[in-house]
Amino acid sequence: xxxxxxxxxxxxxxxVPQWPEKDLKAHIAFMIGLNKELxxxxxxxxxxxxxxxxxxKLVRAGKDGVPITEGVFPESKEFLAGYWIVDxxxxxRAYAIAAKVSGAPGPGGAPLNMPIEVRxxxxxxxxxxx
Amino acid sequence: MKYILLMxxxxxxxxxxxxxxxxDIEAHMAVLRSITNDLSGSGEFVATQGxxxxxxxxVVRGEKNGMPVTDGIFPESKEFLLGYWIVDxxxxxRAYAIAGRISAAPDRAGAPTNMPIEVRxxxxxxxxxxxxxxxxxxxxxxxxxxxxxxxxxxxGEQEK
Amino acid sequence: MTKPWDxxxxxxxxxxxxxxxxxxxxxFRDFSSAEDAVQEAMIAAFTQWPQEGVPENPRGWLIQVxxxxxxxxxxxxxxxRQRETVVASDVEATAHVDEIESDMDPxxxxxxxxxxxxxxxxxxxxxxxxxxxxxxxxxxEIANAFLVPEATMAQRISRAKQSIKASGVPFRLPxxxxxxxxxxxxxxxxxxxxxxxxxxxxxxxxQRLDLAREAIRLTRDAKALIPEDGEVAGLxxxxxxxxxxxxxxxxxxxxxxxxxxxxxxxxxxAEISEGIELLTAALSKRSVGPYQLQAAIAAVHxxxxxAQDTDWPQILALYELLKRVSPSPMxxxxxxxxxxxxxxxxxxxxxxxxxxxxxxxxxxxxxxxxRAHLLEMVGDYEIAIKHYRIAASRTTSIPERNYLMTxxxxxxxRKLS
Numbered sequence: 001x002x003x004x005x006x007x008x009x010x011x012x013x014x015x016v017p018q019w020p021e022k023d024l025k026a027h028i029a030f031m032i033g034l035n036k037e038l039x040x041x042x043x044x045x046x047x048x049x050x051x052x053x054x055x056x057k058l059v060r061a062g063k064d065g066v067p068i069t070e071g072v073f074p075e076s077k078e079f080l081a082g083y084w085i086v087d088x089x090x091x092x093r094a095y096a097i098a099a100k101v102s103g104a105p106g107p108g109g110a111p112l113n114m115p116i117e118v119r120x121x122x123x124x125x126x127x128x129x130x
Numbered sequence: 131m132k133y134i135l136l137m138x139x140x141x142x143x144x145x146x147x148x149x150x151x152x153x154d155i156e157a158h159m160a161v162l163r164s165i166t167n168d169l170s171g172s173g174e175f176v177a178t179q180g181x182x183x184x185x186x187x188x189v190v191r192g193e194k195n196g197m198p199v200t201d202g203i204f205p206e207s208k209e210f211l212l213g214y215w216i217v218d219x220x221x222x223x224r225a226y227a228i229a230g231r232i233s234a235a236p237d238r239a240g241a242p243t244n245m246p247i248e249v250r251x252x253x254x255x256x257x258x259x260x261x262x263x264x265x266x267x268x269x270x271x272x273x274x275x276x277x278x279x280x281x282x283x284x285x286g287e288q289e290k
Numbered sequence: 291m292t293k294p295w296d297x298x299x300x301x302x303x304x305x306x307x308x309x310x311x312x313x314x315x316x317x318f319r320d321f322s323s324a325e326d327a328v329q330e331a332m333i334a335a336f337t338q339w340p341q342e343g344v345p346e347n348p349r350g351w352l353i354q355v356x357x358x359x360x361x362x363x364x365x366x367x368x369x370x371r372q373r374e375t376v377v378a379s380d381v382e383a384t385a386h387v388d389e390i391e392s393d394m395d396p397x398x399x400x401x402x403x404x405x406x407x408x409x410x411x412x413x414x415x416x417x418x419x420x421x422x423x424x425x426x427x428x429x430x431e432i433a434n435a436f437l438v439p440e441a442t443m444a445q446r447i448s449r450a451k452q453s454i455k456a457s458g459v460p461f462r463l464p465x466x467x468x469x470x471x472x473x474x475x476x477x478x479x480x481x482x483x484x485x486x487x488x489x490x491x492x493x494x495x496x497q498r499l500d501l502a503r504e505a506i507r508l509t510r511d512a513k514a515l516i517p518e519d520g521e522v523a524g525l526x527x528x529x530x531x532x533x534x535x536x537x538x539x540x541x542x543x544x545x546x547x548x549x550x551x552x553x554x555x556x557x558x559x560a561e562i563s564e565g566i567e568l569l570t571a572a573l574s575k576r577s578v579g580p581y582q583l584q585a586a587i588a589a590v591h592x593x594x595x596x597a598q599d600t601d602w603p604q605i606l607a608l609y610e611l612l613k614r615v616s617p618s619p620m621x622x623x624x625x626x627x628x629x630x631x632x633x634x635x636x637x638x639x640x641x642x643x644x645x646x647x648x649x650x651x652x653x654x655x656x657x658x659x660x661r662a663h664l665l666e667m668v669g670d671y672e673i674a675i676k677h678y679r680i681a682a683s684r685t686t687s688i689p690e691r692n693y694l695m696t697x698x699x700x701x702x703x704r705k706l707s
Contacts, residue, residue, distance in 0.1 A: 004179070016691070016694075016695050021699035024695055024699050025543075029543055050134065050250045051250060051251040051252065051686045056250050059229035060244050060245075061243075067226045067227055069226050079250075080136065099190050103192045111192055113191050114191070116190045119187050120182040121180075122182060170441060173446035173449055175439065176439065254686060254688065255490075256490040257489040257490075257689060258656075
C-alpha cells in the first residue's frame with residue numbers, strides 16, 4: 001500500500017535553519033541514512049525536497065487564460081518542505097517510518113518531533129484525482 | 131526545470147465538492163485529465179497523484195515507548211493536499227500557465243473554480259549547473275537556442 | 291559466426307547507431323521514421339545479442355532490422371490507403387541491405403549531430419534527440435538520466451523530429467557559411483549534456499547514466515570529424531579537465547567539497563594530461579574562443595599541486611580575456627573571485643557591485659554565495675553569514691544548500707571564538 005509522508009515548514013521569510021554546524025551535519029546524515037535504509041528495504045518509491053517557500057507562488061486562473069501569480073502568503077501558512085512516497089505492508093509501518101522522520105535530530109542533537117502528515121495515495125490510474 | 135503544482139483544500143471544501151452532481155464532478159475531472167494528457171503530449175509530464183480523503187489523514191509526532199505518536203485531529207481551517215502534478219518545463223512562466231489551467235477547472239455552475247494552485251520548484255540531489263539566473267531561462271525558453279558563439283553556462287570558480 | 295556479448299558490446303552498439311541511421315535515413319529519405327526504426331533495431335539488439343551473441347556483421351544486422359521496420363511501415367501505410375496493386379514505392383522499400391550498408395558516409399555522425407542540434411530546436415529537445423540519434427542511447431536510458439518518465443522523453447524526441455521535418459533540414463553537411471553558425475550551437479548542446487552529467491554525479495546512488503562520459507565520447511567523435519577546429523578541441527579539453535576532478539568533489543556523506551578543499555590525489559591525472567595536450571594544440575590555431583579559454587582556466591587549476599599553488603594571476607588574465615570574448619554574469623562572478631585572489635577581496639566585492647542591477651542574476655543564489663565568500667575573506671563575518679544563508683534559501687541544489695548552511699554555521703562559530 002502506498003503512502004505519502006509530508007514534512008512541512010512554516011518558514012516563509014524566516015530563512016534556513018541556523019543551528020550549529022555539528023547539529024546541521026547530524027541532521028543531514030540522519031536523513032541520508034534513513035533514505036538509504038528505505039531504499040535497501042525496497043520501501044522507498046521516492047524522496048523529494050522542495051525549494052524554499054520564499055520562491056513559492058500561488059496561481060489562480062485569470063481572465064483570458066492569463067494566470068494571476070502571487071507571492072505573498074499568510075504568516076501562518078504551512079509549506080511543504082519535502083515528502084517521501086513509500087510502499088509498505090501496513091499503515092502501522094507507514095506511521096513507524098513517519099515517526100523516524102519526525103525524530104530526526106535538530107539543535108543540540110535533540111529529536112525535532114516534527115509533525116509528519118501521512119496520507120494514503122490513490123492506487124488508481126495516474127489521471128484519477130480526488 | 132521541475133516544478134510541483136499543489137492542489138489543496140479544507141475538509142469543508144472537499145465535503146462540498148462531494149455534494150456536487152455526478153455530472154459536475156465528471157466535468158471537473160475531465161478538465162483535469164485533459165490537462166494531464168496535454169502535458170504528456172507536450173513532453174512536460176513527470177507525475178500526477180491524487181491523495182485519499184482528508185478524513186484518512188494522520189499526523190505523526192515522534193515516538194513514545196517505541197511507538198509512533200499518531201493523531202487524526204486537525205483544525206477546521208487546515209488545508210489538506212488533495213493532489214499534485216510534477217512537470218518538467220522550460221520556464222517558470224510555463225509552470226504558472228499550467229497551474230492557471232488547473233485553477234480554471236469548472237465548478238458546479240461551470241464557472242472556473244479559481245482554486246489557488248501552489249507552485250514550487252523542486253530541489254535536486256545534484257549540483258547547480260551554475261547557470262546565470264535568467265540566462266538559463268533564455269536558453270530553454272522554447273525559442274531557438276541562442277546563436278551566441280559563447281556558452282552561457284560556466285562552472286563556478288569555487289564549487290568545481 | 292557470433293561473438294559473445296561482453297563489456298565492449300554496448301559501446302559497439304552505440305557507436306554503430308548513428309552509422310546505421312545515416313545509411314537508412316539516406317536510403318529511405320525519411321530521417322524521422324528511420325530514427326524510430328533504428329531505435330527499434332537497437333532495442334532488439336539489446337534484447338537478443340546478450341543471449342544469441344553479437345552477429346558477425348553487427349552493422350548489417352541493425353540495418354536489416356531497421357529496414358524491415360521501415361518497409362513494414364511503408365506497407366501498412368499503403369494498406370491504410372487501401373491500394374490494391376503493388377506499387378513502385380513498395381518495391382523500392384525492400385532495397386537490399388548490402389546496398390544500404392554501402393551507402394554509408396563517414397560524415398554521417400557529423401551530419402546527424404548538426405541535424406539534432408539545429409537552432410530551431412529548444413535545448414532540451416536537441417539534447418534528447420542528440421543522445422538518441424547520435425549517442426545511440428535508448429529512450430529509457432535518456433529518460434532515466436533526466437529523471438522523467440520514458441513516455442515523456444519519447445514525446446520530446448518525437449516533437450523534436452517533427453520540428454526538424456518542419457524546418458526542412460536536408461540530410462547533408464552544412465555549407466562552410468552555415469557551419470559557422472551551426473557548429474557553436476552543436477557544441478553548446480554537447481556542453482549542456484556534459485553539464486547535466488557532471489552536476490548529477492553527486493547523487494551517485496541514483497545510478498543514472500553517466501551523461502558526462504557520453505558528452506565526452508560525442509565530443510571526441512566530433513573532434514575526429516572536425517580536427518581543425520580549435521573550439522571543438524577546446525570543449526573536449528574543458529570536459530576532460532573538469533571531469534578529472536569528479537572523484538574529489540563529493541565527500542563520504544554526499545557533501546559537496548569545493549575546489550580549494552579537494553583531495554587532489556583523487557584527480558584523474560590521465561584526463562588532465564590529455565586535456566592539457568589537446569588545449570596546447572588547440573591554442574596554437576588562429577582564433578581563441580570561449581571553450582578554449584575556459585579550458586585554459588581549468589588547466590591552470592588542475593596543474594596546481596595544492597590549492598595555494600594556484601596561479602591566480604594567470605586565471606585572472608584569462609577571465610579578463612573571457613569577459614571580452616564571451617561576457618556573461620557568470621563570467622563576471624568568476625572574474626570577481628579571481629580578482630579577489632590577486633588584488634584582495636575588496637577588489638572582488640567592487641566588481642560584484644556591477645552585478646547588483648543585472649536582471650539576469652536577480653534572485654540567483656550565486657551572487658549571494660560569491661558575495662558571502664568574499665565577505666568572509668574580508669573578515670566581515672556577520673554579513674557573510676547573512677548572505678550564505680540567503681544563498682542557501684535560494685539554491686535549488688540540495689547538496690549546495692547543505693554546503694552553504696554549513697559554511698554559515700561554521701563562520702558563526704568562528705565569529706564567537
